[in-house]
Amino acid sequence: MSKGVSIREKLDVFHARQHVRGLAGQLGFGHIAREELAIVASELATNILKYAGVGELEFRTVEDPVRGAGIVIEARDAGPGIENFSFAVRDGYGGSGPLDPAKLLTRGGIGAGLGAVVRMTDALEYEYEAGNKCVRATRYVRPERRDVT
């Protein structure tokens, strides 16, 4: 089961959020996890608007043999792409390096969108091909057990 929400304007960010909230509810995510997924969808969609202009968010459900049920969100666009993904996911960093902290309050973004995505998902990948850049975020219903020895 998969569904695409095309991202062209601000209202589409809202639609993407509404969609992931519904899907997460169906899969059995709790309220807090659902709102976290709404933030994830929001950040990915907002980045598309900001850096590529247009693109698409695709939502899929997965069933992992170990982790169980989850949601995959793929954010695709054909924009310039992220120069350095490991920079981009760091708080206070842009795609090509650290942001000027003096401008953080007013630059129209605090450089923590992808950082929040990392914190609110279980896996994050970036695929970079000409004409198709894709950020893929996965979140499972069951929280990861960190106490397994």
Add this chain to the structure above:
Amino acid sequence: MDDTRHDDETVGDIANALLVLANVGYGDFDSRVNTQLSTDTPLGALLVGIDEMLDALQAERERSQKYQRELEEKLDTIARQREAIRELSSPIIEVWEGVLCVPIVGVMDSARSAETTETVLRAVAEKGSECLIIDITGIDVMDTRTVDHFVKMARAVRLLGAQCVLTGVTPSIADTVVQMGLDFSGIDTERSLREGLKRYVARASA
């Protein structure tokens, strides 16, 4: 009455007409009398008249149902858009002279927090407000970085000479703050917007 017709034929026609009218009573506008009688006879004229009236009624009903459907669709769209507008904007309301209030609905993502910061700082500076209330009732999740950014914004508001109050902080957000070891000093928090308003409107008007 036409005496060449048998009485029971007439009775049958009338019974048929009554059935059709009963159907109308049950909301079924589809059946018709469809009499063989000519409109030259009084009964024929009546029965054909009934059918014509039903045609008109049915057309009218379809028109009004269509209108009703369109109306409901429009109301639906308006309700959805109203929700979207509430989620996509953070209006600043001057609730009292010197007291600004920003109710935030939906999600608090990084774009929203950046936007809020800009509008809030501009409004406080322009109006020289004494107090800024940010109400986050209904926001159950904020990323740690966003909370941190909020704290920075509140400090900036204080540098402009205004007090910053955060109302409607839910337990889960309070948890985030504690877990992060964030410093909330310099920011007043109140349980609800009502509490916040009571305190600061009283202070501003004193």
